[in-house]
Amino acid sequence: MAKKNNHIVVFEHESLHVDKGEKKLTPVQLESLQRYYGEKGVPYYSLIHHGVKFCEFVGVIQVGNTIIEVLPKADKSSNHSEESKSRWRNVLIDMLHAVGIFDIHAPSSSQLSLKSNSILDLYFELFIKELEYLLHRGLVKKYRKVEGNITSLKGNIHFAKHLTHNLIHQERFYVNYSTYDKEHILHSILYKALKLLKYINTNNQLSSRLGSLFLNFPEFRDIKVSEQLFNQITLDRKTEPYKNAIEIARLLLLNYHPDISNGSNNVLALMFDMNLLWEQFVYVSLRKNKVNGSSIVAQNTKNFWKPDNGNRSKLKPDIVLNKNTEDCIVLDTKWKNLNGYNPSPDDLRQMFVYMKYYNAKKVALIYPGRESIIRSGKYYNHEELPVNEIGKEECSIVTIGVLDNIKKWQTEIHNTISKWHSPPVN
Numbered sequence: 001m002a003k004k005n006n007h008i009v010v011f012e013h014e015s016l017h018v019d020k021g022e023k024k025l026t027p028v029q030l031e032s033l034q035r036y037y038g039e040k041g042v043p044y045y046s047l048i049h050h051g052v053k054f055c056e057f058v059g060v061i062q063v064g065n066t067i068i069e070v071l072p073k074a075d076k077s078s079n080h081s082e083e084s085k086s087r088w089r090n091v092l093i094d095m096l097h098a099v100g101i102f103d104i105h106a107p108s109s110s111q112l113s114l115k116s117n118s119i120l121d122l123y124f125e126l127f128i129k130e131l132e133y134l135l136h137r138g139l140v141k142k143y144r145k146v147e148g149n150i151t152s153l154k155g156n157i158h159f160a161k162h163l164t165h166n167l168i169h170q171e172r173f174y175v176n177y178s179t180y181d182k183e184h185i186l187h188s189i190l191y192k193a194l195k196l197l198k199y200i201n202t203n204n205q206l207s208s209r210l211g212s213l214f215l216n217f218p219e220f221r222d223i224k225v226s227e228q229l230f231n232q233i234t235l236d237r238k239t240e241p242y243k244n245a246i247e248i249a250r251l252l253l254l255n256y257h258p259d260i261s262n263g264s265n266n267v268l269a270l271m272f273d274m275n276l277l278w279e280q281f282v283y284v285s286l287r288k289n290k291v292n293g294s295s296i297v298a299q300n301t302k303n304f305w306k307p308d309n310g311n312r313s314k315l316k317p318d319i320v321l322n323k324n325t326e327d328c329i330v331l332d333t334k335w336k337n338l339n340g341y342n343p344s345p346d347d348l349r350q351m352f353v354y355m356k357y358y359n360a361k362k363v364a365l366i367y368p369g370r371e372s373i374i375r376s377g378k379y380y381n382h383e384e385l386p387v388n389e390i391g392k393e394e395c396s397i398v399t400i401g402v403l404d405n406i407k408k409w410q411t412e413i414h415n416t417i418s419k420w421h422s423p424p425v426n
Contacts, residue, residue, distance in 0.1 A: 006067070007066075007067050007118070008067070008069065009023075009069045009071065009085050010023070010054060010068070010071070011070070011072070011080075011088070012056055012057070012058055012070060012073060013055060014053075015048060015051050015053040016051050016052055017048075017050050018050050019050050028064075028265055029063045029064065029066060029265060030050070030051065031265075032064070032266075033045070033047075033061075033063060033267070036257050036267045036269070037052075042269070043055070043271075043273070044057040044269060044271045045057075054070050056335060057070065057271040057272065057273055057274070058070045058071055058272055058274055058277075059092075059119050059269070059271035059272050060118050060120040060271070061267065061268070061269045061271065062120060062202075062269075063265050063266075063267055064265040064266060065202055067202065069118045070271070071088040071089055071092060072088055072091065072092050072274050074337060074368035074370075074402050075337060075402075089118070091402060091404070092119070092272075093119065093122065095277055095278075095406075096119070096272070096277070098281055098284055098406060098410065099280040099281055099284055100284075101272075120268070121206070123248060123252070124203065125206060126244070126248060127193065127249065127252070128197075128209050128213065130244045130245035131190060131213055131217065131245060132213070134190075134241065134242065135216055137241065139182050139187065140182070140238050140239055140242070141180050141182050142180070142184040142239075143179070144179060146176070146179050147175070149161075149165050149173070149175075152173070154175060157173060157174065157175050161174040182218060183220060183221070185223070185229075185233065186233070186239060186246065187218070187220050188221060188222075189223065189225065189229075189249050189250075189253070190217075190245055190246070191218075191219065191220040192222065192223060192225065192249070193249035193253055194210070194214065194217060196252060196253065196256060197210055197252070198210050230246070230250045233246065251270065252268070252270075255268055255270060256268045257269075275334070275335045277335070278333050278334075278368065279298070279318045279333040280298075282366055283298045283319055284410075285414055286321070286413065286417065289410070289411065294321065295321065295322055295323060295325075296319065296320070296321050297319070297320050297323060298318065298319055299316055299318065300316070300317060300320045300323065301314050301315065301316050302316075302358070303315075304353075315354065315357055317330045317331070317354050317358070318332045318333045319331040319332075320358060323358070327361055328358055328359060328360045329360060329361060329363070329421050330354040330358050330360045330362075330363045330364075331363070331364055331365075332347070332350065332351060332354070332363075332364075332365050332366065333365075333366045333367075334365055335367075335368060337367070338367060338369075338399070343365050343397060348379075348395060351363045351365065351395045352379055352393065355393060355395075361421075362420075363395050363396070364395065364396040364397065365395070365397050366398050366400065366417070367397065367398070367399045367400070368399070368401075369399035369400065369402070370401060370402070371399070371401040372398075372399060372400050372401045372412060372416045373397075373398075373399045374397075374398050374399075374416070374419070375396065375397050376394050376395070376396040376397070377394070377395060377396075377397075378390045378394050378395075379391050379394070379395065396420060398417060398420050400412060400413050400416050400417075
């Protein structure tokens, strides 16, 4: 039986308080978020007076049985209707699908059915589907080394320990041997994640499937999880189907922070940086519609400055089209709404440097918005007098309207950017 949950929905850059607002945190929940924030802080929100303020990270933070869902928003309207929340939730989920966050490689997998719910429920369902698939095809056995004091002789006798343990019990043998079974690290990780889901799940639609998995999934020893443990895992041909399940288990287990004070307000945070997500989404949209003979690279690096001692500074534009050609284009993506204002001077200076170092024909800042708009501006002359005259170098601002249909939106991104860098000849 799933626990009853509270569901709070906010948009990025909004705040939650304990003493004001339509949606409020309890003092205990705020204390848990403060403790999770710690001395070093977390990038998902900042602490304010009697509350927290969210930033450009979106997704889900579960505090005890309360789910705080932080949604993206590319416009400045104050519309907080259920229709608006549903729309931006679907936009976020579709973007995550498009960049491969919810890739499912298992042949038995079908589309996830909980699209209307939070990102957290989607991850839970995806993990459940992966475990169901692994059970259906049969859990993999592996060889493992065992050491113990047993009543039959197998493997090699560990003479020092045998003499220590069996001076009296001479019917026993202290041995080292290999066994071939399902008790290995992959299954221990999956079982620990399954227990975590059973403990924190608040979705009734998933409860029966979790119960069925518990009946069919063997019980394994408890393990202490860490980043290092997951980094040591190597998959082979037999265990490659475990990849998705292990990755989700990693995400859930390493982002789960138990409340050690009273155990009732554990924190699980699954959050995504919208700046990075927007960058990846624009990149995959352009790559998906790439024409023959063109090229596209993301996060291309060039050395920029070298000190006499120490590390070099580098340039890393988000997207470069047709690198090292006369038709080179540099794009930098920004998940923000300009709201009629100009880009920041830092962003404009950065684009000027990109233009020079990549010998780019054109550069542009790419924003989301309510509609697709292209506007351009020129840098002031910097090469010869008079310096207050407008020069030839141009930086454009390309705003791309957010569409509910993900395929049409990706096509719109490609078409708008193509129209900008290759305008039709009249």
